[in-house]
Amino acid sequence: MSDLDDFFGRRAPRLGVVTGGSLSRGIDVKLDPYTDIEDLAVGRYVVVDGHRRRFFCMVSDIGLDNTAQQITRTPPDMTHPFLRDVYTGSIAFGTMHIAPMLTIEHDGTVGPVRTIPPHFMDVRTATEQDINDVFGEEDDNHFNIGAPLELPETQINVNLKRLTERSVGVFGKSGTGKSFLTRVLLAGVIARRAAVNLVFDMHNDYGYEVFTEKGTRVKGLKQLFDSKVSIFTLDDESSRRRGVRPDYVVQIPYTEIEPEDLAALKRTMDISDTMLDAAYTLRRMWGRNWIQSLLTADADTIEELINSTSINGASLTALTRRLERFRRFEFLVPYGEGESAVETILNYLENHTSVVLEFGRYGNALEAYLLVANYITRRIRNRYVQRIEESLDDESKQPPQLMITIEEAHKFLEPQIARQTIFGVIARELRKYKVTLLVIDQRPSAIDEEVMSQIGTRVTALLDNDKDIAAVLMGVSGAQGLREVLARLETKQQAIVLGHAVPMPVVIRTRSYDAAFYAAMGQAVGGHSTAAEARSSLYGDGSDGFD
Amino acid sequence: MGAPMDEPVGRVLRASTESFSAGARAEMLNVPPFGQVVKVQPREEGRAVIYGLLYDTRIDDDPMVRQLVLADTVSEEMVRDQRMHRITPVEMSVLCIGYLSAQGVRHTLPPHPAMSLDAVHMCTSQEVRAVTERFDYFRLVLNSGMVPSEQLLAAHLLLSSETHDNEQDQYAYLVEAGREIARLLSNDLPRLDNLLRLIYPM
Ligand SMILES: Nc1ncnc2c1ncn2[C@@H]1O[C@H](COP(=O)(O)OP(=O)(O)OP(=O)(O)O)[C@@H](O)[C@H]1O
Ligand SMILES: [Mg+2]
Numbered sequence: 001m002s003d004l005d006d007f008f009g010r011r012a013p014r015l016g017v018v019t020g021g022s023l024s025r026g027i028d029v030k031l032d033p034y035t036d037i038e039d040l041a042v043g044r045y046v047v048v049d050g051h052r053r054r055f056f057c058m059v060s061d062i063g064l065d066n067t068a069q070q071i072t073r074t075p076p077d078m079t080h081p082f083l084r085d086v087y088t089g090s091i092a093f094g095t096m097h098i099a100p101m102l103t104i105e106h107d108g109t110v111g112p113v114r115t116i117p118p119h120f121m122d123v124r125t126a127t128e129q130d131i132n133d134v135f136g137e138e139d140d141n142h143f144n145i146g147a148p149l150e151l152p153e154t155q156i157n158v159n160l161k162r163l164t165e166r167s168v169g170v171f172g173k174s175g176t177g178k179s180f181l182t183r184v185l186l187a188g189v190i191a192r193r194a195a196v197n198l199v200f201d202m203h204n205d206y207g208y209e210v211f212t213e214k215g216t217r218v219k220g221l222k223q224l225f226d227s228k229v230s231i232f233t234l235d236d237e238s239s240r241r242r243g244v245r246p247d248y249v250v251q252i253p254y255t256e257i258e259p260e261d262l263a264a265l266k267r268t269m270d271i272s273d274t275m276l277d278a279a280y281t282l283r284r285m286w287g288r289n290w291i292q293s294l295l296t297a298d299a300d301t302i303e304e305l306i307n308s309t310s311i312n313g314a315s316l317t318a319l320t321r322r323l324e325r326f327r328r329f330e331f332l333v334p335y336g337e338g339e340s341a342v343e344t345i346l347n348y349l350e351n352h353t354s355v356v357l358e359f360g361r362y363g364n365a366l367e368a369y370l371l372v373a374n375y376i377t378r379r380i381r382n383r384y385v386q387r388i389e390e391s392l393d394d395e396s397k398q399p400p401q402l403m404i405t406i407e408e409a410h411k412f413l414e415p416q417i418a419r420q421t422i423f424g425v426i427a428r429e430l431r432k433y434k435v436t437l438l439v440i441d442q443r444p445s446a447i448d449e450e451v452m453s454q455i456g457t458r459v460t461a462l463l464d465n466d467k468d469i470a471a472v473l474m475g476v477s478g479a480q481g482l483r484e485v486l487a488r489l490e491t492k493q494q495a496i497v498l499g500h501a502v503p504m505p506v507v508i509r510t511r512s513y514d515a516a517f518y519a520a521m522g523q524a525v526g527g528h529s530t531a532a533e534a535r536s537s538l539y540g541d542g543s544d545g546f547d
Numbered sequence: 548m549g550a551p552m553d554e555p556v557g558r559v560l561r562a563s564t565e566s567f568s569a570g571a572r573a574e575m576l577n578v579p580p581f582g583q584v585v586k587v588q589p590r591e592e593g594r595a596v597i598y599g600l601l602y603d604t605r606i607d608d609d610p611m612v613r614q615l616v617l618a619d620t621v622s623e624e625m626v627r628d629q630r631m632h633r634i635t636p637v638e639m640s641v642l643c644i645g646y647l648s649a650q651g652v653r654h655t656l657p658p659h660p661a662m663s664l665d666a667v668h669m670c671t672s673q674e675v676r677a678v679t680e681r682f683d684y685f686r687l688v689l690n691s692g693m694v695p696s697e698q699l700l701a702a703h704l705l706l707s708s709e710t711h712d713n714e715q716d717q718y719a720y721l722v723e724a725g726r727e728i729a730r731l732l733s734n735d736l737p738r739l740d741n742l743l744r745l746i747y748p749m
Contacts (some may be wrong), residue, residue: 068733080749082721082725082748086743090726
């Protein structure tokens with residue numbers, strides 16, 4: 001075909017041969033004497049050339065074996081280079097275990113694995129051609145999020161439609177690149193208009209300029225997409241200090257907070273069921289002013305309340321004390337004025353503008369984060385349900401697909417509260433109402449199992465806790481092999497992508513979030529039609545002092 | 548070396564399917580070394596060229612030698628004379644390891660044994676390369692009860708490796724051969740280790 005094909009050849013050098021295995025357990029491979037076992041790595045792709053199709057596989061384990069048990073008791077003298085060369089690969093040899101992921105037919109169609117290759121077929125490293133056959137080319141619906149580890153020139157693309165039509169999870173230990181990965185994913189979703197986003201930005205990571213661990217600056221989504229992204233803030237002062245000119249300062253009137261909004265805070269604020277019951281009673285009795293009234297009530301009012309209702313004194317005091325903590329949240333105001341924050345956010349979303357809500361200093365107060373995210377999401381989702389039910393027969397009247405991003409997701413989705421919070425509901429109801437979640441978490445094992453099973457696409461960086469690994473891989477076929485891979489990812493910028501948006505689990509080096517990425521995004525939104533323009537903007541960025 | 552390659556090093560004395568012996572005059576210079584690949588060139592059409600490894604060279608005594616060893620002094624001239632005119636030949640024993648078929652070298656015993664007085668030649672480097680390209684005859688050597696198999700195979704491999712042009716190729720050849728031996732002797736590691744040490748390249 002092309003010169004390149006002639007040059008590289010379609011086949012990579014042989015690594016070994018198939019010696020056994022099964023569809024469920026994976027395939028055993030005996031390595032050739034000349035295959036350097038130290039060059040292999042779990043997570044790499046290999047291809048077995050069957051008679052009628054290629055089997056696309058992932059290395060899931062690497063081992064040592066021998067043909068003579070005796071040799072393990074009297075190991076040969078390996079200081080002799082000759083003896084070493086003879087023994088390795090003959091009596092003592094390397095093995096690997098590979099998990100078949102997909103098959104590629106002769107005509108290039110990719111399908112699920114239903115059988116395995118026969119004995120003694122050649123196993124070789126996957127080539128660029130193999131990867132492209134599986135992951136396709138980047139296009140309107142396919143977005144490049146990184147490259148396979150051993151083939152840095154190839155692209156792994158996620159299917160954006162599939163990514164956004166079910167919930168997405170981004171997992172990994174602290175500092176493994178979750179926020180960077182999320183920015184890449186969000187950028188793809190925004191650039192290709194796959195969905196509109198609402199980001200509850202706990203640590204001001206997504207909207208505007210962000211600092212890396214090394215202290216260099218990288219751009220936020222607002223800087224990449226300008227009019228397609230707007231920044232809202234709960235903490236105007238913090239935003240302005242960081243040079244952000246927010247489009248809207250979010251305030252929430254006490255009068256709008258309902259007892260349901262407290263349900264999500266049960267665990268974090270240690271609110272008991274009786275306290276919650278008390279809140280419902282107060283809301284019924286006092287109406288929208290229930291919080292203010294409670295916080296300003298005098299002793300007589302309290303006394304009367306206890307005597308005239310089923311509320312007991314201890315719960316009431318406890319509830320009051322919890323609500324008092326809200327006083328330090330300056331975004332909570334006594335009464336609402338003008339258009340509410342929720343309405344404004346909805347307007348932006350309906351105009352296909354993504355909203356990043358910065359928490360500023362409140363990002364460190366988990367109660368504030370949970371309260372606000374729940375408050376806003378509950379109302380937006382209700383409006384979505386309403387709007388969609390009104391326009392079931394006319395899709396053009398429906399609001400755009402919405403993806404809501406939350407950090408510390410397990411705090412919203414712990415088993416004890418997942419059924420009561422709006423996030424649990426959204427995660428479980430699938431795509432019916434066009435709202436899905438992008439959850440970011442370092443402790444996936446703390447997320448409710450049922451919720452986890454509904455997370456369609458999981459992107460996970462290094463995890464080292466066995467429970468977390470098990471949680472992320474729950475329900476994934478061939479998970480055993482991935483476990484080894486997952487626990488051995490590098491500490492940064494490497495991840496496994498699995499689930500709905502990719503044809504098979506894949507280990508990537510995450511696409512770098514840098515000037516080249518900004519330039520590509522510029523082109524993606526049509527800002528730059530020629531490479532030269534993109535380049536000049538790239539240099540422009542450089543002089544701005546961006547990484 | 549001694550005589551030119553096309554000169555026979557001897558003629559077949561006795562033969563069986565598995566081995567044969569060749570006789571030669573006692574001008575020792577001509578006798579191939581232990582482990583060398585030799586071939587029997589049949590006199591008639593229809594019989595195949597047979598390849599073998601020289602595993603033993605025997606110099607029997609004769610009445611003249613018996614006398615001479617008892618003499619007080621043996622002059623140079625007497626030694627030369629004895630060697631030229633001795634009546635028992637130097638006897639070379641060869642283990643058959645294959646033959647030349649229409650498709651190339653086959654590492655199985657030949658269909659017919661060599662015949663008396665067939666000419667026995669040293670193989671040229673090219674022939675050695677062709678015969679030793681594959682290792683299918685190792686098992687035959689290792690399993691043969693009548694030859695000192697480890698010593699023979701080792702000497703043979705060291706000689707054969709020299710037909711490769713450079714040190715790197717020679718090394719690669721020995722490693723490949725070593726791996727094949729390892730495969731064959733995986734149930735007898737002491738024997739394997741011994742053999743490998745014998746062919747360890749210096
Ligand atoms: N795709 C990437 N491009 C460029 N740099 C990256 C990328 N991924 C990770 N990094 C580097 O790794 C550092 C940590 O990444 P990040 O802040 O995203 O981690 P995190 O998992 O969100 O951590 P935390 O749990 O503390 O929020 C970044 O500051 C950056 O230097
Ligand atoms: Mg982060």
